Amino acid sequence: MSKSMLRLNLNGQNGEYAVADNMLLIDFLREVAHLTGTKMGCDGGECGACTVLIDGRPQLSCLTLAASCAGRHVETVEGCAQGGRLSRLQRAFNEKLGSQCGYCTPGMIMAAEGLLRTNPHPTDSETQEALGGNICRCTGYVKIIESVRAAASGEPL
Amino acid sequence: MEYLPDFKVVRPATVQQAVAAYAAHADARYIAGGTDLMVNVRRGIVAPQTLIDIGGVAEITAIDAQQNGGVRIGAGVTLNELAAHGLIAKEYPAIAEAARQVAAPTHRQVATVGGNLCLDTRCLYYNQSEWWRVSNNYCLKNKGEVCHVAPSGSRCFAAFSGDLAPALMVFDAEVEISGPNGVRSLPLSEMYNDDGAAHLKLEKGEMLTAVIIKSGDGWRSGYAKARVRGSIDFPLAGVAIALKRQGDRLSDIRVAFTGTNSYPVMLRKTEGLLQGPFDVDALTALLPKQITPMPSTFYPPGYRRKVAANLTRALARRLFEES
Structure with a gap:
């Protein structure tokens, strides 16, 4: 080898x-x-x-x-949380119920993190496009998009 | 933990080094983005002993406008780069649309022009795990003797499924190939055989280095595809069209397909469409003899024939009306 x-x-x-x-x-x-x-x-x-x-x-x-x-x-x-505090995107997934069984969540969060770094205020269709390669077998896509929207908004979570 | 078969990776910095590395190692394969090849390695379909990783070959990663109005696209350009390129989006919409519709953004981040043109053919009896294939006594394309798509025949009917090939072919694309015997070029449409088990006319050790397209001036073009999952899938049928309109007539039209046959098909006998006012039914009437899907996907061939005709009809109408 x-x-x-x-x-x-x-x-x-x-x-x-x-x-x-x-x-x-x-x-x-x-x-x-x-x-x-x-x-x-x-x-x-x-x-x-x-x-x-x-x-x-x-x-x-x-x-x-x-x-x-x-x-x-x-x-x-694992790199998202800083000093034991979840990132804003992770908190948004938590607050907006963007995670069901949780198996797709790390991939969803990393795909969304990549999107928000280059496009901090994406439209829903831009979010759908960026997460297009990520399957949620619980089919919780509506909540996932809402979570990304919440993370991108300036509103308190 | 699932291990891959044992292999060694070589990372050349130039085309010359890559070709030499291929010659120096037994049972080598070129790899760029790896989004097609790695899946097949993981499934035990192929098990090369050496991978020549051409991801670091800088000389094949540029998109250059040519003096004569055409464009030279390096084989190592990624699909995201191609889709986002200003000149491609403006003059060659069919190419940008095709690139954008390949798989998902995570694939397009690393998948390359050369990889998409050399994409392995696909079939529901082939793109399966080892245990699935062995329980079916394999197939003609891989370790077996029978093509389960057409068991009485003697050839493989796996379908070519790259989205870029038809979009480049309607712009008269030529490919540049480097290999142990030097550099050669040929029309892209002549790089393919009508054989799912040996669809590429590349000699051992040859690699694609560039695609050169003619000027898009005066052409109106687009690409459309049907797929199972709208966000990610290979085409059940895909069509690229470039046309020139003059009043109520066409002055020229080129139509090419993917996902339907074992090679990307440039539609023949389109000259008749230039006589008289544009008749979209005369265009779709050319399809049945040339666009011949076989039962190589979960969707039946009849559906793919219909969807190929409907995509063609809608795209041709749109392009004609926009001209």
Whole structure:
């Protein structure tokens, strides 16, 4: 098995890991970095549950090789809360019931986080487009869109 | 935890290095965004020993306007970059619309022009897990002997499902290919075979480096597709049209399809449509003999034939009226 040293910034921390060439980013995150917030859903890039941010852009960790993230910033749902306080987007999902069974939630939050960074006040159709690759099997899409809308508004949550 | 088969990854910085790396390693495959190939690796459909990751090859990532009015698009340009490019959106709406309708934004973030043109063909008996395929004695395209889509035949009917190919073909696209024997170019429409198991006419070790399209001046173009999930899916049928209008007539029209046959089909015999006032029924009447979906998706072929005709009718009318 071919291995190499992987240097990357994971949730704001620089780190160095010995990683096999054939290790997927999701396996690296869950099994090596022990960040199990990122979920494996469909096994084939169809559901979005494994969405993380790579250099600020939402990508699928189940189709990305860990070694291809050398020198990059990778962010998972664990990186959203600061000092034990949930991010505004996470609180919005909590307050607006954007999470039902919760399995798609980390992917939804990371896809929405990527959207809000480039477009802080998206229209609902822009939100739908940005979350288009994320499936909620509980079909709670209305509440998910409301959660993103609430996070983007200036209103108190 | 699911492990992938063991493989080594090589990361060349230039096309020359990539071609040399392919030659130097047994059983190699090129990989760019990986949104098509990694899924097939995970499902055990392919198990290359070496992946040549061309994501770091900077020389194939530019979109350049040409002196003669055309555009050169590097094979490593991502679909999000292509869809967002000002010149493409303005002069080649069919290409921007096709790029925007590929999968979801997370895929388009890394998926490339070259990858979409070289997309593997798809079939409901092929794009399945290992246990699913083995319980069906595999299929003609992968380890088996029978095409379950047409068991009495001797060929594979998996469908080509890339959205970009038809949109580029209506602008007379040429592809530039680098390989062990140097550089060559050919019309995009000639890069494909009518064979789901061997649909690409690329030689071993060859990689796509660029697509060159002619000027979009005077053409009105668009792309339309039908899919199961509107936000993410491959086309059940997709059609790109470019046309030029003169009064109540067409002075030129080009129509190309994806998702229906084993290769992207450039519609033939369109010359007749230029005689007399534009007749959309005469256009759709050309489809039955050329657009021939097989039962390779969960939706039956009859539905895909109808939807291909209806998409064509609606898109042609819209483009003609807007001209």
